[in-house]
Amino acid sequence: MNVLHAIAGLLLLLLLSACTGAQSAFDTGGVEAERVLGMFWIMVVGAAVIWIFVIGLSCYVTRVSPRAVDDRIGIRLIIWGGCVFPTLVLAGLLFWGLGMMPELRRPADGPTIAVSGERFWWRVAYDVEGGPGVVRNLPPGGVPSANEIWLPVGQRSTILLGSPDVIHSFWAPSLAGKMDAIPGRVNRLVMEPTRTGVYNGVCAEFCGEAHAQMGFRVVVVSEQEYAAYVRAQAAPAAVTQGPGVDLFLRNGCAACHSVRGTTADGQIGPDLTHVASRRTIGAGLLPTTPENIAAFIRSTDHVKPGVEMPSFGMLPEAEVTAIAQWLGSLE
Amino acid sequence: MRLFGLYGRTQDTLWTLIAAPAIWGVHFLFSYFYAAYRCAPNADIFASIGGTRIVVGIATVAALVLIGLVFRRAWVEWQAKGGTVRHDRDTAEDREHFLEFSTVLLAALSFVAVAFDVMPVLLIGDCR
Ligand SMILES: [Cu+2]
Numbered sequence: 303m304n305v306l307h308a309i310a311g312l313l314l315l316l317l318l319s320a321c322t323g324a325q326s327a328f329d330t331g332g333v334e335a336e337r338v339l340g341m342f343w344i345m346v347v348g349a350a351v352i353w354i355f356v357i358g359l360s361c362y363v364t365r366v367s368p369r370a371v372d373d374r375i376g377i378r379l380i381i382w383g384g385c386v387f388p389t390l391v392l393a394g395l396l397f398w399g400l401g402m403m404p405e406l407r408r409p410a411d412g413p414t415i416a417v418s419g420e421r422f423w424w425r426v427a428y429d430v431e432g433g434p435g436v437v438r439n440l441p442p443g444g445v446p447s448a449n450e451i452w453l454p455v456g457q458r459s460t461i462l463l464g465s466p467d468v469i470h471s472f473w474a475p476s477l478a479g480k481m482d483a484i485p486g487r488v489n490r491l492v493m494e495p496t497r498t499g500v501y502n503g504v505c506a507e508f509c510g511e512a513h514a515q516m517g518f519r520v521v522v523v524s525e526q527e528y529a530a531y532v533r534a535q536a537a538p539a540a541v542t543q544g545p546g547v548d549l550f551l552r553n554g555c556a557a558c559h560s561v562r563g564t565t566a567d568g569q570i571g572p573d574l575t576h577v578a579s580r581r582t583i584g585a586g587l588l589p590t591t592p593e594n595i596a597a598f599i600r601s602t603d604h605v606k607p608g609v610e611m612p613s614f615g616m617l618p619e620a621e622v623t624a625i626a627q628w629l630g631s632l633e
Numbered sequence: 634m635r636l637f638g639l640y641g642r643t644q645d646t647l648w649t650l651i652a653a654p655a656i657w658g659v660h661f662l663f664s665y666f667y668a669a670y671r672c673a674p675n676a677d678i679f680a681s682i683g684g685t686r687i688v689v690g691i692a693t694v695a696a697l698v699l700i701g702l703v704f705r706r707a708w709v710e711w712q713a714k715g716g717t718v719r720h721d722r723d724t725a726e727d728r729e730h731f732l733e734f735s736t737v738l739l740a741a742l743s744f745v746a747v748a749f750d751v752m753p754v755l756l757i758g759d760c761r
Contacts, residue, residue: 385741393752397752397755401756434678438672490678
């Protein structure tokens, strides 16, 4: 019995500990997530009431007073309790949920940020000009970044979502509901964070081998900090000369990566101009340290199987270290 | 109900059975295609869809009336023969009753489904 209690306690603890944190829909930091959570609780309570009634009734007729029930009563119960009542409840819930949508998606006055889901990372561009629509791609331009999205607190920011390959889904549970990133159309999600902090996001639509490692961070800061951050991201790289740069260019990294301020202007992979200013590399996978960058370069297909970047395990150790040191200094 | 056949009753077939769900399907496709068509390429998401809502509203009333008629016919014929729910004998008559009863259920389901399908148009007034 004691063992059972301990297991039950442990499970409860695990369950509760899952309710807080940077990636929990129970630990809200945005208007939409708050609405969804409110709705969730009301539905939980409603479901509990219905459940207790149904189970109570079935206990009553099987245990407390087990006798044959008149056919007519049975059919009435099925029609009213099994058809009419659920239909009305569902109609009410649908009406309520749909009624929330226009308000949550109303015009936004904050910045417009383009986010492109690409196998298996998120291309980000701040301050783009353009809007959603079908038969179109994300607007070009903007300040490039990757896998980390900064938002000003208290403002309604527009996230424009697109994809060049397959369908992905952009989901930061603490902030808002999820929205698909679909090739050939641009979807619009409005995020209105209410509290500063760092939140986790994930790709919520299976997109291939490294789908589960396709995360991102959302960093919510004050309006001033946001403006300063975007300004800093727009600037060229901090260090544009040295052995790391030369090795980077010589080994072909520039075919896929840009480092503004150098001649590297590849567009296949994440912009690395300020890679060290971001919390993670590999789309939320590893903390950004020179060691992790080196590991990523040396054994890409081991660290994150399936990515579009070849492993550079054939490079001499010293070269990888030099490149990683340089990239690790690009705040 | 003479309208629907000789002797005041219709021969039920699989076609009469699927009439109501078919109306539901057509209504669903029409509503969603029409709204998408009117909003395409959806560049101006805040454009009002007043006209679309009216057209969908008319289509909805038509669909609900048609489903209502299907329901009424099946209901009347089913009730006329007692309105019982068990029809498991291998006879032409039992098959007929079974089809009538199933039609009643499907028509009711389709009616609710159409009502649910149009709910967005009641609440969402633009191309978002
Ligand atoms: Cu994905």
